[in-house]
Amino acid sequence: MSDTPEQSGARSPQEPSLDEQIAAYQREFRDLDPxxxxxxxALGRLNRRMNVAYGRQVxxxxxxxxxxxxxxxxxxxxxxxxxGPGELAKRLGLTPAAMTHRIDRMAGEGLVTRDRDENNRVRVIVELTDEGRSKWLEAMRMATDFEEELLQDLSSEERGLLGEMLIRxxxxxxHTQPDAGGRLTDLD
Amino acid sequence: MSDTPEQSGARSPQEPSLDEQIAAYQREFRDLDPxxxxxxxALGRLNRRMNVAYGRQVxxxxxxxxxxxxxxxxxxxxxxxxxGPGELAKRLGLTPAAMTHRIDRMAGEGLVTRDRDENNRVRVIVELTDEGRSKWLEAMRMATDFEEELLQDLSSEERGLLGEMLIRxxxxxxHTQPDAGGRLTDLD
DNA sequence: GCATCGAACTTTAGTGTTGAAGTCTTCAGG
DNA sequence: CCTGAAGACTTCAACACTAAAGTTCGATGC
Structure with a gap:
C-alpha cells in the first residue's frame, strides 16, 4: 500500500493513489464494491491523464x-x-453560441473558413482550410503515436478484449442514459 | 456500415457510431490501428457519457x-x-483562484464552512458541514447504484480483468506523462 | 524587535461557456 | 404580395476558470 500522502514526509500531499482512495471510500461508505x-x-483517472496528454501535444x-x-x-x-455551425455544435456538445465564438477564432487563425450558403442564405458553411487539414494530420500522427505507446503493455488479445468490454x-x-440531447463534454 | 449522417433522411445527423467513426478515420488516415x-x-466516449450521467444525478x-x-x-x-483551499485546489486540479470562488458558493449554500486557522492566521480551513456530508452520502448512493448498473453485464472475472488492464x-x-503539476480536469 | 522574505489566499483582467433574447432568411397561407 | 411562423445563426448578460498581480501573516536573519 506504499505510503499515505499525509504521512510521507516533506513533499506536498499529492492526489492519493487509486488503492488509497478506494480504501478511504470504504472507510466512509460501508457498502461499496471495491x-x-x-x-x-481507473476509467476516470485514465481519461483525465489522457486528455492532459493530448492537450500538451496539440x-x-x-x-x-x-x-x-x-x-x-x-x-x-x-x-x-x-x-454548419449548428451541426458542429451538436456533434461537439456545445451550445450554438459557443460554436459561433470558436469559429470566429479558428477562422481568424486560418484553420477554417466561414461563408454563407449561396443556396440558402440563412445557413452558414464552415469549411476546413488546407492549413486546418494539415494541422489535423500532424495532431493525428502525434495522437496515434501516443495511443500506441499507451497500449504497448497489452497483447493484441488483451486489446481486443478490452475494446469489447468497453463497448459493452x-x-x-x-441504454440507461438516453442522452436527451444533453451537452456532452469532449470528443474522442 | 449503416447510414452516413448527412444522408440519413429527416432526423438530425447525430454523433456517428463508434464503428462509423473508426471507418471514417481509416479513410482519412491510412496508418491507423483500428x-x-x-x-x-470507447474510453473517451464512455467517460463522457458517465460524466453526463453523474451530472444529472447530482x-x-x-x-x-x-x-x-x-x-x-x-x-x-x-x-x-x-x-485548506490550496490543498483542495491541488487535488481538484484547479487554480487557487477558482477554488476561492467555489468555496464562496459552497459556503453560501451551507455545504462547507470557511474559517481562518487560529494557530496560523494566514491559513484557511474549509470544513464539511453536516449538510455537506449528507449530500455527499446521497450522491454516493446514487453513484454506486449507477456504477453497479453500468457493470451488470460483466462477470466478476471480467470486472477484475478490466480493472487490472485499466490500471496497467x-x-x-x-510513466510517460509525469504530470508536472499540470491541471487535471475532473475527479473520479 | 525590525526588516525582509516567503507562503497562503484573494483580487483583477481576460477568455470561454451557457441560456435567453434578437436578427435575418425561408416557407406556407390567405 | 403580405403576413406569420419556423429555423439558423448571432448577440448579450451572467458565470466559471486561468494567469498574474496584490494582500496579509508568519518566519528568519541581524
Whole structure:
C-alpha cells in the first residue's frame, strides 16, 4: 500500500493513489464494491491523464484541445470537410453560441473558413482550410503515436478484449442514459 | 456500415457510431490501428457519457458536478473533513483562484464552512458541514447504484480483468506523462 | 524587535461557456 | 404580395476558470 500522502514526509500531499482512495471510500461508505470502484476510478483517472496528454501535444502545434476537436469533427464529416455551425455544435456538445465564438477564432487563425450558403442564405458553411487539414494530420500522427505507446503493455488479445468490454459498457450506458440531447463534454 | 449522417433522411445527423467513426478515420488516415482506436475512442466516449450521467444525478440533489467533486475530496481526507483551499485546489486540479470562488458558493449554500486557522492566521480551513456530508452520502448512493448498473453485464472475472488492464494503462500514462503539476480536469 | 522574505489566499483582467433574447432568411397561407 | 411562423445563426448578460498581480501573516536573519 506504499505510503499515505499525509504521512510521507516533506513533499506536498499529492492526489492519493487509486488503492488509497478506494480504501478511504470504504472507510466512509460501508457498502461499496471495491471491484466496481476500481474499474470506475481507473476509467476516470485514465481519461483525465489522457486528455492532459493530448492537450500538451496539440499545444505544440499552436492549437488548443478545443480547436483540435473541431478539426476532428470536420475531417470525420469527410471531403469536402464542410459542416454548419449548428451541426458542429451538436456533434461537439456545445451550445450554438459557443460554436459561433470558436469559429470566429479558428477562422481568424486560418484553420477554417466561414461563408454563407449561396443556396440558402440563412445557413452558414464552415469549411476546413488546407492549413486546418494539415494541422489535423500532424495532431493525428502525434495522437496515434501516443495511443500506441499507451497500449504497448497489452497483447493484441488483451486489446481486443478490452475494446469489447468497453463497448459493452458503452452500450449499457447509452441504454440507461438516453442522452436527451444533453451537452456532452469532449470528443474522442 | 449503416447510414452516413448527412444522408440519413429527416432526423438530425447525430454523433456517428463508434464503428462509423473508426471507418471514417481509416479513410482519412491510412496508418491507423483500428484495434487501438477502438479502445481509445470507447474510453473517451464512455467517460463522457458517465460524466453526463453523474451530472444529472447530482443535479437532482441541487448540487453541481463541481460541488460534488469538492465534497468527495473533503470526505476522502477523512474526519474531521478539513482541508485548506490550496490543498483542495491541488487535488481538484484547479487554480487557487477558482477554488476561492467555489468555496464562496459552497459556503453560501451551507455545504462547507470557511474559517481562518487560529494557530496560523494566514491559513484557511474549509470544513464539511453536516449538510455537506449528507449530500455527499446521497450522491454516493446514487453513484454506486449507477456504477453497479453500468457493470451488470460483466462477470466478476471480467470486472477484475478490466480493472487490472485499466490500471496497467494508468501506470503507463503516468510513466510517460509525469504530470508536472499540470491541471487535471475532473475527479473520479 | 525590525526588516525582509516567503507562503497562503484573494483580487483583477481576460477568455470561454451557457441560456435567453434578437436578427435575418425561408416557407406556407390567405 | 403580405403576413406569420419556423429555423439558423448571432448577440448579450451572467458565470466559471486561468494567469498574474496584490494582500496579509508568519518566519528568519541581524
Amino acid at each position: 471491484q466496481v470502484e476500481k474499474v470506475v476510478s 499545444a505544440d502545434l499552436g492549437i488548443s484541445n478545443a480547436e483540435w476537436e473541431v478539426l476532428k469533427t470536420l475531417v470525420l464529416a469527410g471531403a469536402p470537410y464542410r459542416l 459498457l458503452l452500450r449499457r450506458v447509452e | 484495434q487501438v482506436e477502438k479502445v481509445v475512442s 443535479a437532482d440533489l441541487g448540487i453541481s458536478n463541481a460541488e460534488w467533486e469538492v465534497l468527495k475530496t473533503l470526505v476522502l481526507a477523512g474526519a474531521p473533513y478539513r482541508l 494503462l494508468l501506470r503507463r500514462v503516468e
